[in-house]
Amino acid sequence: MDQIRIAIADDHDLIRNGIAKLVEEYNCEVIFQATNGQDLIDQLANQSVDVVLMDINMPEKDGIKATQEISDNYPNIKVVALTALEDETNTIRMLRAGARAYLLKSSSSEELNRAIRDVFERGYHFSELVSGRLIQNLNKNHESQETSIALELSEREIEFVQYLCTEMTNKEIADKMHVSPRTSEGWRKSLCDKFGVSTRVGIVLFAFRNNLTS
The missing domain is CATH 1.10.10.10 (Winged helix-like DNA-binding domain superfamily/Winged helix DNA-binding domain)
Structure with a gap:
């Protein structure tokens, strides 16, 4: 099984480091961590990754703008929104920007693992939050x-x-x-x-x- 190259964007150090340790147990390699959307975009210019785990509320450049920029300039990179925001508006904004999955930070480690695998192998992951039946697409x-x-x-x-x-x-x-x-x-x-x-x-x-x- 191919090792998936991961980038993590989150402005909270403890959360970001915790996610990094977690995903490394999934046969994933954390290529880099970014403290905000702009930091992520800057690092992507010199690093090759498969999947980005993206927070939404971040300084300098939020996750929605960073996701849109990735969609425009790095179409092969899959973005998984990983956020505490459960509202419909932010879900729609992230999906419109190009996110391939939308997970809450309260999700289980098993679902995070599935989401990473799904977006890497199939292009999308639909959680219960979005609508499980849409996996049929x-x-x-x-x-x-x-x-x-x-x-x-x-x-x-x-x-x-x-x-x-x-x-x-x-x-x-x-x-x-x-x-x-x-x-x-x-x-x-x-x-x-x-x-x-x-x-x-x-x-x-x-x-x-x-x-x-x-």
Whole structure:
């Protein structure tokens, strides 16, 4: 089994060092540690890594901006968000920036190991936080089924999906589309049923995979 080259970005020394010791038990090599997003980007210019474990809230350059920069300049590097932030907005921001997995720091060591392996070997890891059912996107038949579903969406549904991919609240989306919050919520539930997901984040991931975001 190939040894996975890891970089860790976190502004808390104790947490960063603890993560480093943990992942080295997974047949991973910690190539370097960074204290913030800018430090990470600077070191990537001279170091080769496979997976970055990325905190979100960091000084100088946060994890979202650093992840976007990695996506733009180092597309072969997989980013795993490893954060204490459980809110939907930051989850969507990190996924839009290019993160391949989103884990809480309270996750078990076994899940962290799985996430690193999954993003390295298959490109993505979907935790319970994001939506376990979305792991099916790796199945080609499922991808074809998703494409068929996407093609059957109305223009109004596509417009609603695109708003869901922003940071707008449900009320703001309803106002923008000139409908009631109740109608907006009905659309969201209907799309969840169509896409086989249970959360707004699940809808967003479906939209990313099927090029519905713009």
